[in-house]
Amino acid sequence: MAHISEEQIAQWDLIDPLAEKREAFTLPANTVYLDGNSLGAMPTAAALRGKQVLEHQWANDLITSWNTHSWIDLPATVGEKIAPLIGAAPEQVICCDSTSINLFKVLASAMTLQKNRSQVLSLAGNFPTDLYMVEGLTALLGESHCHLKTVDEDTLEEALTSEVAVLMLTQVDFRTGRLLDMQRVTHLAHKQGILVIWDLAHSAGALPIALDECDVDFAVGCGYKYFNGGPGAPAFVYVAKRLQAHVSQPLKGWMGHKQPFAFAQGYEQADNITQYLCGTPNVVSMSVLDAALEVFADVNMQQIREKSEALSELFIALVEAEVALSDLVLVSPRATKDRGSQLAFEHEHAHGICQALIELGVIADFRAPNILRFGFTPLYLRYQDILTSVQILTQVIQQKVYLQAQYNKQNKVT
Amino acid sequence: MAHISEEQIAQWDLIDPLAEKREAFTLPANTVYLDGNSLGAMPTAAALRGKQVLEHQWANDLITSWNTHSWIDLPATVGEKIAPLIGAAPEQVICCDSTSINLFKVLASAMTLQKNRSQVLSLAGNFPTDLYMVEGLTALLGESHCHLKTVDEDTLEEALTSEVAVLMLTQVDFRTGRLLDMQRVTHLAHKQGILVIWDLAHSAGALPIALDECDVDFAVGCGYKYFNGGPGAPAFVYVAKRLQAHVSQPLKGWMGHKQPFAFAQGYEQADNITQYLCGTPNVVSMSVLDAALEVFADVNMQQIREKSEALSELFIALVEAEVALSDLVLVSPRATKDRGSQLAFEHEHAHGICQALIELGVIADFRAPNILRFGFTPLYLRYQDILTSVQILTQVIQQKVYLQAQYNKQNKVT
Secondary structure, eight states, X not given: OOSSOHHXXXXXXXXXXXXGGGGGEEOOTTOEEOOTTTSOOEEHHHHHHHHHIIIIIIXXXXXXXXXXXXXXXXXXXXXXXXXXXXXXXSSSEEEESOHHHHHHHHHHHHHHHOTTOOEXXXXXXXXXXXXXXHHHHHHXXXXXXXXXXXXXXXXXXXXXXXXXXXXXXXXBOTTTOBBOOHHHHHHHHHHTTOEEEXXXXXXXXXXXXXXXXXXXXXXXXXXXXXXXXXXXXXXXXXXXXXXXXXXXXXXXXXXXXXXXXXXXXXXXXXXXXXXXXXXXXXXXXXXXXHHHGGGGTTOOHXXXXXXXXXXXXXHHHHHHTOGGGTTOEEOSOXXXXXXXXXXXXXXXXXXXXXXXXXXXXXXXXXXXXXXXXXXXXXXXXXXXXXXXXXXXXXXXXXXTGGGTOOOOOOOOXX | OOSSOXXXXXXXXXXXXXXXXXXXXXXXXXXXXXXXXXXXOEEHHHHHHHHHIIIIIIIIIGGGHHHHTOGGGHHHHHHHHHGGGGTOOSSSEEEESOHXXXXXXXXXXXXXXXXXXXXXXXXXXXXXXXXXXHHHHHHHHOTTTOEEEEEOGGGTGGGOOTTEEEEEEESBOTTTOBBOOHHHHHHHHHHTTOEEEEEOTTTTTTXXXXXXXXTOOEEEXXXXXXXXXXXXXXXXXXXXXXXXXXXXOSOOOGGGBSSGGGOOSSOOBOSSGGGGOOSOOOHHHHHHHHHHGGGGTTOOHHHHHHHHHHHHHHHHHHHHTOGGGTTOEEOSOSSGGXXXXXXXXXXXXXXXXXXXXXXXXXXXXXXXXXEEEEEOOTTTOOHHHHHHHHHHHHHHHHTTGGGTOOOOOOOOOO
């Protein structure tokens, strides 16, 4: 690690404009957490809110809290907090259900708009649940009305033909961190009359997103990764305002009704983003996410992006400077602009290395068969943490600590 | 209130075998809570668990908690706690999503099994979201493959013909508390080759249910009413073991995959109840529900039913004994065996009366246009509370307090 000194790294932390944001989080001692791309760390205010909702709102005010504590407004409240973070003007984002279920809603909406086309195009390397949800819709509509086609990244643009009904893409690849050009791809698709759905699971909260500016049709995303909303936090859905009067989603639960409390027998969908709600909102989890999003109130996504780039570039520089780490092969794009906020490396002992790192307090991530993932979350990581993690990584590989690692890591939620 | 003395009522509390269960709950002071049929009160252990999941599991153990704190098992763990409370042998119940979404899953599953029938039969008075979800499925499958027919209760049995694909009923009516005969109706439906879905929203946790014994095909239910799982708690779904190898549900999220962590491109559904999962489980809320269910560990549903009957019979007796309350018209079935754990009365000033009751510490419930609902939750209500509530109700009506009531109660989740 010759050409970047420890003093230099300490200096970067000193002048980091986001440095004090770390204090908003409760973090475990002696741990470098490089897995915020799977599960964000806990904003202290999120736990306080959870406690308040349980012990005060639920326990004392019971059913009256739907009004007195505005529980009924939570899906919209949280949606409007997320909106500016993903480049959406108001009244286009709402918080509800899971990413998978929201994907089903927008997939079905989009297919209904595209009456004479049946192909859903995606990338073969997309996060599996996204592809599975298309299969589910196919099972209902039939192959002739909905079928999935997957292509590799290098043939994506040529696959954008007038046969495609819907293009469904994840902006940042969950394995490699590859970042797609949302503006370009959306534009190319629209030229062919294709509707576009973006899954923001690995990008929302990590980098600036401009849904409105890119003229995106639909988007979904996750509350528990870079938004730090807690394990299994509710997800969100975006539908462009210009489409809202024309779409219809099939999970017609009472909360999407124009007047849910009229208890009318027939469904009349809300004529705005509210129609994307289904059942009763999950108040406890949604409140926790609501409080977690406050961390973003006084930062902008450009600041976050700049630090994210700097952290990951530092990680790469330190790895490249260390001879012992020469067997680590970067599988993320080398150009910063083409990546989200994570790095992936191949190594034949990736699984054991990941286990050893966790035992030594560096929480990284393994993806079968041989990939090590490191996620960089600018709100609570220091430059110093990057140095520490590469030092420990070096120790693990140099001393072959991975041969003894015992940590059992069978099931892990991305 | 002539023929039942206060001493008699106090005596009932003294000998009540469930009396000490009240201590497991955190309840507001000076309040009689008769709305546990909308949102159950808070078991103290539920809040403690919520706090622990936030401050300890999430904050300290972060992503590793999926294994170390068995987050990944929560849907099954909670499902297996609910199973015995609804008369289900193991491996048939799983906790996930909302009641509405689970209804969609089982509706679609059932319709797929019934290839040559297209009618979904329900009652006109069913909880609206149930009917809406059928409309949503119709929008996907087309009228010729799925259409809703609703009938009134008195013509239900004659409507059970070989044209019906699926009978979808809510066991206890959300307005009147009317309890259907699950065994009889399921049997009559099966004789016509009809598959049966029961919505247990207003019955699970309130009375003994015998899903297996009644040979029920599918059921869904709610975590936040009589199970006291917290506002918007996750719901549950039951699929009879004998059907599990034959069904397929269309919300094919990764958690329903046979091997979710293999990240395979194609969906291969789990061959058990796990296939009813979709996205990542909501850990915080599901943990709270998990802890809440511990209250049921050492009681049986028959005990709960007996006290529920006694509480509601006492309420009726006290109302009937009070001349000032003669304008309250019972719209629930008069026979105890035909009711769930709630009573509904019509009164022209129902809305104002409900507001006045809440202001005076009796939390009841209003349903448009003129219905007052009172729910009885044996785990935390005393016989004394019933006396108190009827005394305050008498005061409200006798002194026309409802004319001044200001409490604004626009939106309320049932």
